[in-house]
Amino acid sequence: MPPEGARYVIIGAGFAGAATACHLALQGVRQIVIVEQEAVAGFHSSGRNAGFIRQVLSEPAVADLAAQSAEFIRNPPPGWPVPVSYNAIGCLILGRGEQWEALRNDAELAGRRGLEVECWSPEKTLAAMPLIEGASLDGAVWCASDGVIDVSALLSGYIKTAQSHGAVVRYGATVEEVRVRNGRVQGIATSRGSFEADVVVNAAGPWAGPVGIMAGASPIAFHPRRRHLFVTPPLDWVKPDWPFVLNVSDEVYFQPSSGGLMLCPCDEEEMPPGDPPTDARAVELLAERLTAAYPNFPDVPIGRYWAGLRTFTDDNRFVIGWDPVIEGFFWVAGLAGHGVTTSAAVGSLAARLLFGADPDPNFSPARFG
Ligand SMILES: Cc1cc2nc3c(=O)[nH]c(=O)nc-3n(C[C@H](O)[C@H](O)[C@H](O)COP(=O)(O)OP(=O)(O)OC[C@H]3O[C@@H](n4cnc5c(N)ncnc54)[C@H](O)[C@@H]3O)c2cc1C
Known part of the structure; x- marks a missing residue:
């Protein structure tokens, strides 16, 4: 010490x-x-x-940290110097087959930790989120207290x-x-x-x-791994209270953002530390993964995109x-x-x-x- x-x-x-x-x-x-x-x-x-503040995670020790941290972020201590807006839009995590079994297990662990989570049928999930019509899934985990933070x-x-x-x-x-x-x-x-x-x-x-x-x-x-994020211009059919939707089987996510959508193809390319260049092929990957996951997903224009590194052990x-x-x-x-x-x-x-x-x-x- x-x-x-x-x-x-x-x-x-x-x-x-x-x-x-x-x-x-x-x-x-x-x-x-x-x-x-x-x-x-x-x-x-x-x-x-x-x-995005996501609390249903597969690694129990990391999930414990997420739950404690989310509590702090939602209720910072008195005298906190900067107001931090938190928009609890909730998170839907979709899966099928083995991934769905793993998700159910994560949800059970989260529930034991005191987090309010629900396992939804494919029908209920499709009814809640029209954009994912045609998705092949065995179910979804819903966590209402997850949300977007002002980073x-x-x-x-x-x-x-x-x-x-x-x-x-x-x-x-x-x-x-x-x-x-x-x-x-x-x-x-x-x-x-x-x-x-x-x-x-x-x-x-x-x-x-x-x-x-x-x-x-x-x-x-x-292992620093590059990931791209894409943002559309404002779209009049996007509802700002739609949840964050992560599909772990087809590896793609989206959430409402600034009147449009933020989308991610969940790419993971190992890179040296630095300012990672963007790769236009990520746009194709996004289109492929969206189409594979949701055959009726509308064509969306991309306003801007960027890449960052996520660093793993x-x-x-x-x-x-x-x-x-x-x-x-x-x-x-x-x-x-x-x-x-x-x-x-x-x-x-x-x-x-x-x-x-x-x-x-x-x-x-x-x-x-
Ligand atoms: C596309 C993408 C989406 C993500 N989405 C989410 C999300 O929704 N929710 C979530 O919880 N997490 C998300 N993450 C992960 C999250 O952003 C990272 O886990 C987190 O930012 C890591 O913080 P850090 O401080 O370890 O690294 P960094 O933010 O990279 O900070 C390290 C700092 O060290 C400085 N530094 C390095 N070497 C030196 C040196 N020699 N001298 C001086 N300074 C140095 C660097 O300049 C840098 O500013 C996402 C990441 C990416 C890339």
């Missing part, structure tokens, strides 16, 4: 770094520097996602909370070296100067692997905890496709572990050996 008055450097101003800084600050830590290579927070994955308000709420307790953010500073002496972190060197630190938190998203190597920390394999679970090799080096990484949803609970867990709580075996970096 770091001494009282310890200095913390957090690498990355995405949801992982910002939520960790926020929860450390709420626990009384005053010496925090967040170092971000870009000119703004949330430039990478944290600013390119669908902003930039949530992110800036974490950062502003940390700043109001003394944290400093250094934008445009790329970490080039993690200084280690006798197996213990000493600080970092960046493109804009050096910072001494007792604790260095690796919240570098897709770059978590290279930053770990920089520190000589335990080698953990991360080998077991798809997050990495949150002290590095087993380098003293003072802490990981908050590999948040995959759930980093917005789970952010509040991830930050809170990270702060507890940083203060000496027992490692959580589900997320411990040591599990990779």
Whole structure:
């Protein structure tokens, strides 16, 4: 456990770094520097996602974090600096065959966790969402409390909370070296100067692997995978209160967005860390998957689209905890496709572990050996 008055450097101003800084600050830590290579927070994955809070998940440990986090996001603590709008449009997750069996299991686990979920028949599902007419499905899981969050308000709420307790953010500073002496972190060197630190938190998203190597920390394999999102112009037949509809068998999702639709072909192409280029073939993939899933889905114009990286570990679970090799080096990484949803609970867990709580075996970096 770091001494009282310890200095913390957090690498990355995405949801992982910002939520960790926020929860450390709420626990009384005053010496925090967040170092971000870009000119703004949330430039990478944290600013390119669908902003959906989804609580029915297949990995139980991640689902626990999602449920705790959703509660925090819906009811931030008194004095929260930025109002965060949350639109509980609900989530319909469709499946057939083995995927439907797995979904029913996820729904049962979610129910045991206290979440209100329902399993719907294909008839009920089709009646609720006319766009999916013709879908081949065995059923759907409905979660009414899921919804869309204002992503930039949530992110800036974490950062502003940390700043109001003394944290400093250094934008445009790329970490080039993690200084280690006798197996213990000493600080970092960046493109804009050096910072001494007792604790260095690796919240570098897709770059978590290279930053770990920089520190000589335990080698953990991360897999950044590109995903595209598409947004249509406003469409007069779209209802703003339609739910988020995820089809896990045909791998496609859509939700109402800005008067039109946001759509995703659930693509997963491994890429190096960076600013992923868009690939026009993703438009074809989207069309193919929509047609396969919903033969009567209307043709929709695409207004704009972009790509972002979701970063996975080998077991798809997050990495949150002290590095087993380098003293003072802490990981908050590999948040995959759930980093917005789970952010509040991830930050809170990270702060507890940083203060000496027992490692959580589900997320411990040591599990990779
Ligand atoms: C298309 C898409 C849709 C998604 N939809 C959802 C969704 O609906 N709901 C959900 O919960 N999640 C969703 N996600 C996942 C979510 O966006 C991520 O899990 C989350 O943003 C990861 O946050 P992060 O802080 O780990 O990474 P990032 O946001 O990438 O932040 C890491 C930061 O570290 C900085 N950094 C890296 N290296 C250095 C260095 N050497 N020096 C200084 N700074 C450095 C980077 O510049 C970056 O800002 C989606 C992701 C994508 C791509």
